[in-house]
Amino acid sequence: MQVKTFKGGTHPPEKKELAKDVPIEYHLSPKQVVIHLNQHTGAPNQPLVKVGDKVSRGQKIASSEGKLMIPHHASICGVVKKIEPRPQANLQDGVAIVIEADGRTEEAFLPPLDPFACTRAEAIERIKEAGIVGMGGAGFPAWMKLSPPPTKPIDLVIANGAECEPYLTIDYRTLKEQAPSVVYGLGVCLQVLGVKRGIIAIEDNKIDLVPILAEAVTDFLKGPGAGKGFDISIRVLKTKYPQGGEKMLITALTGREVPSGGLPMDVGTVVQNVGTLKAIAEAFLQGKPLIDRGFTATGSACKTPKNLVVPIGTVLSDLIPDVIQIGEDLRRVIFGGPMMGVSVPTLEIPIQKNTSGVVFMDSREALVYEEGTCIRCGRCIQACSCRLSPALLNEAILANDWDLADKLGLLDCIECGTCSYVCPAHVYLVQRFRVGKLTLRAVKAAKTKKGGN
Incomplete structure (x- = not known):
């Protein structure tokens, strides 16, 4: 199997061994959640509920009328206690809806919908109403990627499973444990776009996923994807940072170059993170909005590196120490990965739709160098x-x-x-x-x- 890559890049220590072999744990009953109105790239949301309202898991609680709108939903059953500014991972306070759990187990999901029988407009509306964003980091509305203008025909959809950031392994575990859902979500994207060709891309440090993915693809093409003419392949890329960047991924797989200031759709390609594809599958099969988030809790100051799924809005401090144990030498907390993540000053920050990991660093890793002068080394x-x-x-x-x-x-x-x-x-x-x-x-x-x- 040929291993492809892109020009440039680097090879930071992977550190994925800390959590790679830890199965996903589900902790879905926090005492409260803090759901920020804006967890996405696009139009700012307004609350649809008020203090004192009872809400059910999956109920829409914030939305807007903007072009890039994406609604947010209650991730637990409870009572709206506050609507106020709260800290978030972008280092800015943002208005959030604070929901206190009340012990109910009601769900306000949408009815299941067959993406291979409904209209394209109905499928896009489902993805929009489910509040699904790109879960690789940017938080761009998933439905917008599936709505290219007629002047930009698409012929390829890529499932991005590269996960090139050091430490992070939630995408790896998702592919290992829930490959059928990811492949189903990829099939939905192909159907919506009217495209036949799909690629599932992984780095060669995840080569063990190939037979798992191959089986999932075969089952899908014999099942829901039968008779559609889909051509889904698995491609292995060289392990190198930032292989998971959309532009790098497209170049490595196709040789196409996204133009300056352009988007993947400018070269006939749509890229979706594997977590996004899983969420798309759940939106159709279960009618479930994006209300849970998988992420990796890891790092040199984390005693229990693991992969977790929690309700969106779960505050990090509420997971410590019952779920995540940290050492006494904690010096830095990074939301995201160590290369592109953000160092946060407090543990009172909630897990959001685009939180792929939380890295806890000790004094050895958290060292900040004094800035020097460029030596023109190139x-x-x-x-x-x-x-x-x-x-x-x-x-x-x-x-x-x-x-x-x-x-x-x-x-x-x-x-x-x-x-x-x-x-x-x-x-x-x-x-x-x-x-x-x-x-x-x-x-x-x-x-x-x-x-x-």
């Missing part, structure tokens, strides 16, 4: 998977030369952190790029408003 340029020049971008930002930063492709940076990881001088490259992108967008918006170029 390692960042060699490693950049977006083929940018991080050293030059850094100079442009420091000089407040936003026209130059724009020309050098700052907005094409995916913030993977590879440049910072390989830099021997510990220049704060990705940190500066994240802030710089915000500034550049503001500068461009101001120019547009004034009618400038």
